[in-house]
Amino acid sequence: MLNQEQMQSSITQALHGISPKEATPQQLHQALGEVVMAAISENWAKSTQTHEQTRRACYFSMEFLVGRAVYNNLLVLELLDTAKAAFEGLGVSLEALEDIEDAALGNGGLGRLAACFLDSGATLNLPLDGYGIRYKYGLFRQYFDENGCQKEVPDDWMRYGDAWSVRREEDAVLVQFKGQTVRAVPYDMPIIGCKTNHISTLRLWQSEPVQTFDFDLFNQQKYLEAAAETVYAEDISRVLYPNDDTWAGKQLRLKQQYFFCTASLQDILKKHKAAYGTLDNLAEKLAIQLNDTHPVISIPELVRLLMLPENGYTFEQAFGMVKQIFHYTNHTVMPEALEKWDCHLVEELLPEVYAIILRIEEAFMTEMYQKGVEKEQICRMQLVQGGMVHMAHMAVFVGAHTNGVAAIHTEILKDSVLKDWYAVYPERFQNKTNGITQRRWLALCNPELSALLTELLGSDDWKIHLDQLSALDHYAEDTAVMERFIQIKQTKKDQLAAYIARKEGISIDSHSIFDIQIKRLHEYKRQLLNAFSILYLYFGLKDGSIQAFTPTTFLFGAKAAPGYRRAKAIIRFIHEVAKLVTADPEVSDKIRVVFVSNYNVSYAEKLVAAADVSEQISTAGTEASGTGNMKLMLNGAVTLGTYDGANIEIVEEAGEENNFIFGAKVEELEQIWQTYDSRKIFAENEKIRRVVETLIDGTCDDGGTGDFRELYYALLDGASWHAPDHYYLLGDLESYVEAKLRCNTAYADRMAFAKMQWHNICHAGKFSSDRTIADYAEQIWNIDPVCL
Numbered sequence: 149m150l151n152q153e154q155m156q157s158s159i160t161q162a163l164h165g166i167s168p169k170e171a172t173p174q175q176l177h178q179a180l181g182e183v184v185m186a187a188i189s190e191n192w193a194k195s196t197q198t199h200e201q202t203r204r205a206c207y208f209s210m211e212f213l214v215g216r217a218v219y220n221n222l223l224v225l226e227l228l229d230t231a232k233a234a235f236e237g238l239g240v241s242l243e244a245l246e247d248i249e250d251a252a253l254g255n256g257g258l259g260r261l262a263a264c265f266l267d268s269g270a271t272l273n274l275p276l277d278g279y280g281i282r283y284k285y286g287l288f289r290q291y292f293d294e295n296g297c298q299k300e301v302p303d304d305w306m307r308y309g310d311a312w313s314v315r316r317e318e319d320a321v322l323v324q325f326k327g328q329t330v331r332a333v334p335y336d337m338p339i340i341g342c343k344t345n346h347i348s349t350l351r352l353w354q355s356e357p358v359q360t361f362d363f364d365l366f367n368q369q370k371y372l373e374a375a376a377e378t379v380y381a382e383d384i385s386r387v388l389y390p391n392d393d394t395w396a397g398k399q400l401r402l403k404q405q406y407f408f409c410t411a412s413l414q415d416i417l418k419k420h421k422a423a424y425g426t427l428d429n430l431a432e433k434l435a436i437q438l439n440d441t442h443p444v445i446s447i448p449e450l451v452r453l454l455m456l457p458e459n460g461y462t463f464e465q466a467f468g469m470v471k472q473i474f475h476y477t478n479h480t481v482m483p484e485a486l487e488k489w490d491c492h493l494v495e496e497l498l499p500e501v502y503a504i505i506l507r508i509e510e511a512f513m514t515e516m517y518q519k520g521v522e523k524e525q526i527c528r529m530q531l532v533q534g535g536m537v538h539m540a541h542m543a544v545f546v547g548a549h550t551n552g553v554a555a556i557h558t559e560i561l562k563d564s565v566l567k568d569w570y571a572v573y574p575e576r577f578q579n580k581t582n583g584i585t586q587r588r589w590l591a592l593c594n595p596e597l598s599a600l601l602t603e604l605l606g607s608d609d610w611k612i613h614l615d616q617l618s619a620l621d622h623y624a625e626d627t628a629v630m631e632r633f634i635q636i637k638q639t640k641k642d643q644l645a646a647y648i649a650r651k652e653g654i655s656i657d658s659h660s661i662f663d664i665q666i667k668r669l670h671e672y673k674r675q676l677l678n679a680f681s682i683l684y685l686y687f688g689l690k691d692g693s694i695q696a697f698t699p700t701t702f703l704f705g706a707k708a709a710p711g712y713r714r715a716k717a718i719i720r721f722i723h724e725v726a727k728l729v730t731a732d733p734e735v736s737d738k739i740r741v742v743f744v745s746n747y748n749v750s751y752a753e754k755l756v757a758a759a760d761v762s763e764q765i766s767t768a769g770t771e772a773s774g775t776g777n778m779k780l781m782l783n784g785a786v787t788l789g790t791y792d793g794a795n796i797e798i799v800e801e802a803g804e805e806n807n808f809i810f811g812a813k814v815e816e817l818e819q820i821w822q823t824y825d826s827r828k829i830f831a832e833n834e835k836i837r838r839v840v841e842t843l844i845d846g847t848c849d850d851g852g853t854g855d856f857r858e859l860y861y862a863l864l865d866g867a868s869w870h871a872p873d874h875y876y877l878l879g880d881l882e883s884y885v886e887a888k889l890r891c892n893t894a895y896a897d898r899m900a901f902a903k904m905q906w907h908n909i910c911h912a913g914k915f916s917s918d919r920t921i922a923d924y925a926e927q928i929w930n931i932d933p934v935c936l
């Protein structure tokens with residue numbers, strides 16, 4: 149594609165006279181981006197054209213957590229070594245690009261999954277493209293103040309440009325709200341396949357004013373008013389909502405949803421007409437996957453668009469098409485996350501869309517009566533209910549398929565969350581266990597381990613066929629190979645330790661066990677349980693009840709939603725625990741606790757590669773799938789976790805004997821809740837009481853805010869909205885500590901532990917998002933790979 153010489157001279161050219169050594173990392177990045185974008189442009193255009201002329205799938209998502217593009221793009225183009233050499237030839241280092249910020253256009257799992265899916269679609273040559281929003285500000289950047297409190301800073305990720313996007317002015321469309329019209333301008337990012345010329349597109353819409361500036365107002369010296377339209381228009385794509393758990397009925401969020409949905413649909417219809425000269429075959433040629441309920445407003449909107457005079461379909465015709473086009477993925481069972489929009493708000497903002505929603509509701513009622521569904525059940529299922537539009541109900545009713553994201557999650561949907569729906573439409577429900585792309589989450593983040601795997605397999609085909617790793621399982625019995633693996637893990641731990649020293653100013657012992665919990669901060673994910681277990685070990689080491697213990701560094705990485713008080717209190721508490729153990733010479737060589745700041749995709753790449761132990765400790769039945777668990781497994785961490793989400797399938801693949809599973813199972817919890825009494829455990833178990841009391845006995849200091857006391861009473865007395873210890877921390881604590889100690893003991897035999905880690909790597913094949921996407925393509929979208 150490009151050799152070193154060509155790359156070097158093109159970069160020089162793209163720097164427009166700035167000498168490479170004087171150039172900032174951002175300027176180097178921009179120049180490199182230009183060169184690579186030019187090199188792929190032909191393949192990209194060809195792929196785009198092909199997608200438009202075949203049955204294709206579009207992934208609609210409010211979030212795409214793509215992270216840093218530059219290294220990944222070089223990797224899949226097999227240009228990483230060339231670029232390294234070219235940079236060196238110019239007297240600079242490719243590592244300078246470590247300063248380039250992540251595109252954090254997502255909150256967590258759901259957004260990162262969307263990014264992995266596009267990567268897999270591109271690699272599998274599938275006609276799959278993404279549609280979303282080009283937020284000016286991605287997920288906030290996080291730092292901790294001197295008290296360990298989270299602070300947020302806006303994430304102006306495009307400040308120095310956006311080397312991997314192309315603005316497509318010619319594809320701009322208008323978006324109309326009642327009383328406001330804006331222009332949606334698309335920016336396309338290439339999604340480059342691995343070992344193929346195929347390149348898909350992530351199309352992100354930016355909101356702009358129709359008219360930049362009102363001269364009449366300006367001439368009347370009304371300067372603010374003259375610029376107001378710009379501000380109001382740009383508000384729509386200004387910022388990503390930083391919530392990934394609770395849904396808030398904010399008008400701006402509904403505007404964002406409608407904005408990108410109608411822009412994407414208009415775009416799709418325009419391209420379709422250009423390719424086929426009619427919309428009659430739309431349903432034959434198009435599948436749209438709705439990433440959770442966030443883009444579900446697309447459903448009535450597509451009906452509306454098809455009924456416009458220029459298209460001329462009746463409601464019945466349009467609705468018939470729409471029912472074949474959409475498919476819905478559910479990502480959470482948390483009731484507080486389920487979107488329900490106030491009817492007044494929808495009607496106010498989108499009167500025509502609201503009118504369509506009412507017609508869909510009518511169609512629903514008719515169908516239910518025809519099917520003879522009982523009245524009470526119908527009431528529970530209504531799309532419009534209590535003055536609210538229930539987005540999940542609309543998605544299941546209109547969508548051709550509904551899927552959960554791990555086996556247990558799909559079962560929970562079927563027999564509780566969407567039970568009524570499953571009873572009426574069992575054939576619509578499917579499971580699609582999540583996956584991750586091994587390009588970013590192994591090849592890129594762990595080149596050392598990748599090289600070993602490639603050497604042993606005699607090829608790097610695992611990059612596109614992750615299953616092949618299973619052939620390496622027997623090397624667990626090959627001491628020489630295991631020693632090399634141990635050495636590689638050590639290297640990754642050394643690298644992480646050096647990075648943490650630089651970033652956080654904290655030095656850690658890279659020969660200790662690296663026990664890592666990285667994910668959004670949420671009560672159900674139970675970071676507080678992890679903190680309690682650390683305190684339990686701490687007191688055990690001090691009073692001598694725990695003797696043999698391999699030194700362990702407990703690493704946390706997590707962002708809390710800015711308005712989520714308890715989550716923030718938990719972050720502060722973990723910082724307090726960290727202070728406590730660090731300051732205590734009796735234990736500080738045994739236990740260290742570090743909460744890394746601003747955890748994001750790029751940080752995850754470093755943490756995942758260095759982990760020995762993967763903490764996946766959500767209350768059974770609460771984590772839909774988890775995908776961090778898969779990334780950690782693939783890099784040889786053993787799972788210390790509950791029977792929840794995809795952990796169950798991980799253990800199924802890699803063996804219970806190679807992981808550390810603990811805690812109550814979902815079936816057991818149903819029983820347990822009948823009589824659960826956290827106060828009883830607290831009263832009867834001295835060790836647990838000791839740990840929990842640190843919240844209020846002065847061991848840990850919340851600076852007089854009362855936040856720790858609030859956590860304490862949530863565990864013992866509950867609150868109006870939750871039973872005491874709603875996530876069963878006290879109930880699971882003993883078995884958790886027991887599993888943690890078993891794991892710690894196992895590590896003492898480093899060779900035996902390495903074998904367990906190795907088995908996890910070799911059995912991670914199922915968790916490639918290539919497998920997931922191949923299943924979506926075949927079982928939901930009915931699309932085939934394209935030839936260029």
Ligand code: 26W
Pocket residue numbers: 255256257258259261391392393394395396440479480485487553582771772773774775793
């Ligand atoms: C409207 C507020 C809001 C925003 C985002 C509510 C809920 C969400 C997402 C559904 C949260 C999310 O990221 N869920 C995660 O999705 C992953 C991908 O399927 C799963 O692996 C995680 O278990 C699930 O928590």
